[in-house]
Amino acid sequence: xxxxTAAMSGPSGAKPRRRLSGRNIMVYGIxxxxxxxxxxxxxxMVMTSLKGMPEIRLGNIFAPxxxxxxxxxxxxxxxxxxxxxxxxLSRGFWxxxxxxxxxxxxxxxxxxxxxxxxxxxxxxxxxxxxxxxIFGSFIPYQVMLYPIVILLREMGLYGGLWGLVLVHTVFGMxxxxxxxxxxxxxxxxxxxxxxxxxGAGFWGIYFRIMMPMSLPIFVVAMILQVTGIWNDxxxxxxxxxxDVYPMTVQLNNIVNSVQGVKEYNVNMAATMLTGLVPxxxxxxxxxxxxxxxxxxxxxx
Amino acid sequence: xxxSIEVSNSIEVRDLTLNxxxxxxxxxxxxxxxxxxxxxxxxxxxxxKSTLLNCLAGLLDITDGQIWIKGQNVTWAExxxxxxxxxxxxxxxxxxxxxxxxMSFGLKNAKVPAAEIVKRVARAAEILQIxxxxxxxxxxxxxGQRQRVAIGRALVRDVDxxxxxxxxxxxxxxxxxxxxVEIKRLHNRLKNTMVYVxxxxxxxxxxxxxxxxxxxxxxxxxxxxxxxxxxPSNLFVxxxxxxxxxxxxxxxxxEGGMVFExxxxxxxxxxxxxxxxxxxxxxxxxxxxEHLEIVDAAIPGKTLPATVEIDEPMGADSxxxxxxxxxxxxxxxxxxxxxxxxxxxxxxxxxxxxxVFDSGSEQRI
Numbered sequence: 001x002x003x004x005t006a007a008m009s010g011p012s013g014a015k016p017r018r019r020l021s022g023r024n025i026m027v028y029g030i031x032x033x034x035x036x037x038x039x040x041x042x043x044x045m046v047m048t049s050l051k052g053m054p055e056i057r058l059g060n061i062f063a064p065x066x067x068x069x070x071x072x073x074x075x076x077x078x079x080x081x082x083x084x085x086x087x088x089l090s091r092g093f094w095x096x097x098x099x100x101x102x103x104x105x106x107x108x109x110x111x112x113x114x115x116x117x118x119x120x121x122x123x124x125x126x127x128x129x130x131x132x133x134i135f136g137s138f139i140p141y142q143v144m145l146y147p148i149v150i151l152l153r154e155m156g157l158y159g160g161l162w163g164l165v166l167v168h169t170v171f172g173m174x175x176x177x178x179x180x181x182x183x184x185x186x187x188x189x190x191x192x193x194x195x196x197x198x199g200a201g202f203w204g205i206y207f208r209i210m211m212p213m214s215l216p217i218f219v220v221a222m223i224l225q226v227t228g229i230w231n232d233x234x235x236x237x238x239x240x241x242x243d244v245y246p247m248t249v250q251l252n253n254i255v256n257s258v259q260g261v262k263e264y265n266v267n268m269a270a271t272m273l274t275g276l277v278p279x280x281x282x283x284x285x286x287x288x289x290x291x292x293x294x295x296x297x298x299x300x
Numbered sequence: 301x302x303x304s305i306e307v308s309n310s311i312e313v314r315d316l317t318l319n320x321x322x323x324x325x326x327x328x329x330x331x332x333x334x335x336x337x338x339x340x341x342x343x344x345x346x347x348x349k350s351t352l353l354n355c356l357a358g359l360l361d362i363t364d365g366q367i368w369i370k371g372q373n374v375t376w377a378e379x380x381x382x383x384x385x386x387x388x389x390x391x392x393x394x395x396x397x398x399x400x401x402x403m404s405f406g407l408k409n410a411k412v413p414a415a416e417i418v419k420r421v422a423r424a425a426e427i428l429q430i431x432x433x434x435x436x437x438x439x440x441x442x443x444g445q446r447q448r449v450a451i452g453r454a455l456v457r458d459v460d461x462x463x464x465x466x467x468x469x470x471x472x473x474x475x476x477x478x479x480x481v482e483i484k485r486l487h488n489r490l491k492n493t494m495v496y497v498x499x500x501x502x503x504x505x506x507x508x509x510x511x512x513x514x515x516x517x518x519x520x521x522x523x524x525x526x527x528x529x530x531x532p533s534n535l536f537v538x539x540x541x542x543x544x545x546x547x548x549x550x551x552x553x554x555e556g557g558m559v560f561e562x563x564x565x566x567x568x569x570x571x572x573x574x575x576x577x578x579x580x581x582x583x584x585x586x587x588x589x590e591h592l593e594i595v596d597a598a599i600p601g602k603t604l605p606a607t608v609e610i611d612e613p614m615g616a617d618s619x620x621x622x623x624x625x626x627x628x629x630x631x632x633x634x635x636x637x638x639x640x641x642x643x644x645x646x647x648x649x650x651x652x653x654x655x656v657f658d659s660g661s662e663q664r665i
Binding site: 190196 | 357378379381389390393394395405
């Protein structure tokens with residue numbers, strides 16, 4: 001063998017990696033245990049919801065159903081009783097949709113314009129305004145519940161859907177304004193100046209320049225608001241009446257009803273039905289969500 | 301300031317003052333720009349040059365004074381109503397619009413008829429040679445192309461005044477010099493009034509009809525580039541313009557102002573092109589590196605003794621650093637005439653190109 005081959009005989013190229021090193025076993029082991037931990041409750045819920053009551057009474061909560069039945073899901077959606085109403089969660093679902101859509105739309109519209117004005121059209125006292133707005137988000141909800149009941153009553157909105165929409169819009173404002181303000185301040189100021197030289201006004205710049213550039217943050221705001229408002233229980237139970245209870249309140253009333261047998265399968269199905277909307281939203285827009293959060297977080 | 305507007309003045313700034321809270325950014329500024337003139341606002345960061353440009357554009361509300369453009373008082377007018385086009389350092393192209401969309405955005409806002417928009421965009425694209433790019437988004441363009449589009453966006457507005465806010469600062473050196481020439485060509489072709497902000501003195505010296513050197517919200521000197529270079533009105537302008545900067549010697553003028561004395565060396569001021577210097581206990585003599593010559597023998601009243609320290613060859617010529625006493629001095633020499641290090645030489649001074657400053661007021665005498 002010559003010198004050249006000797007020089008090549010040592011290690012070269014990519015370093016080989018062992019699949020089953022001690023380190024890998026540790027990492028994957030922990031990951032698997034964590035996955036199990038989080039997935040187990042869901043497993044129990046899905047399995048229970050697909051069993052009949054006799055099978056549930058056997059007590060094997062981890063076992064898959066012997067005989068699969070979708071009856072609990074049907075019952076949870078359209079037959080379960082709360083008080084005198086026996087039309088299941090469907091009523092609450094539609095109530096929630098009716099609350100959700102205007103609340104999300106209004107709160108995002110108001111907060112995005114706020115953020116835009118605070119960044120680009122600074123007015124006298126705009127910093128003070130912003131401080132007050134942020135401060136507002138630190139006041140505990142409980143303190144404000146009763147005053148708001150009185151306010152809504154005086155406005156004639158108490159007990160209806162629109163009263164709740166108003167409350168959601170107001171309570172969403174501080175955090176959303178902060179979110180939008182931070183995002184808009186990351187957009188170069190020169191773009192705004194260029195648009196002004198080009199003759200665009202307050203709304204022209206907002207709709208034609210700022211909004212098209214800010215899709216990620218609008219998606220983030222939408223996800224935050226959809227999940228927040230959908231999962232809200234407190235405002236729903238305080239500011240609305242049984243006819244217009246949102247889904248979460250109705251779920252509680254179904255699960256916590258004291259009369260008769262506890263129908264675990266129906267309860268499980270009802271809970272999953274209620275959680276479906278935020279879940280779907282996360283799955284659809286997860287990537288945009290992460291991008292938007294990261295983008296808004298960089299600059300304060 | 302009651303004199304009537306002369307039509308030849310494209311921009312008139314009268315007693316402009318701008319305060320941000322308690323900080324005064326622009327102080328009682330007056331500036332007249334003639335029709336078709338290329339004015340460069342030059343100065344270090346924070347001197348107020350970009351601020352002044354923003355005031356002209358109407359993007360900042362001024363505290364006091366007036367701004368006239370084309371014989372119109374536009375002090376309170378919206379940016380879009382001032383008859384200006386503006387080009388920004390970061391290009392500021394709308395990312396979601398195509399090049400065509402970017403260039404026609406302002407025209408659409410101004411409700412210009414569609415046929416006219418097509419015509420003007422086509423003309424601007426032809427001038428700037430960006431026709432093949434019209435349907436691309438800004439993200440698909442290089443820096444130089446983006447800045448061309450940004451210039452195009454100002455061009456289609458068909459205005460008399462162009463404002464440039466450090467338009468070349470984001471480009472690499474080669475592109476910068478290319479676009480610099482292109483801007484000059486554009487000015488020759490369009491004959492618009494241009495106000496151009498930069499901190500790059502090469503851009504200022506090459507482009508400007510007149511340069512306004514600014515510091516601390518005040519115009520230090522407003523003159524043609526050669527005048528500024530040869531006869532800086534004060535110590536700041538002298539030190540700011542020129543690379544490497546001017547050599548300064550602290551000393552005194554004696555013998556009725558006919559001789560400059562510094563560290564035991566005497567230089568005759570015979571032939572100085574400023575006013576009568578007069579006898580001063582403290583004065584500063586400024587000499588540019590190219591106005592000094594390395595010679596072997598001393599000539600009384602015309603040379604300074606110096607020691608060669610290091611040299612920096614820069615291709616065509618070389619910058620030699622010497623010491624006169626303990627004052628470091630730079631001299632520009634042809635690259636083949638570089639003296640060896642440590643050599644004792646004499647520097648012949650071209651007094652007719654020198655500047656003498658009063659130490660107290662820092663003004664040129």
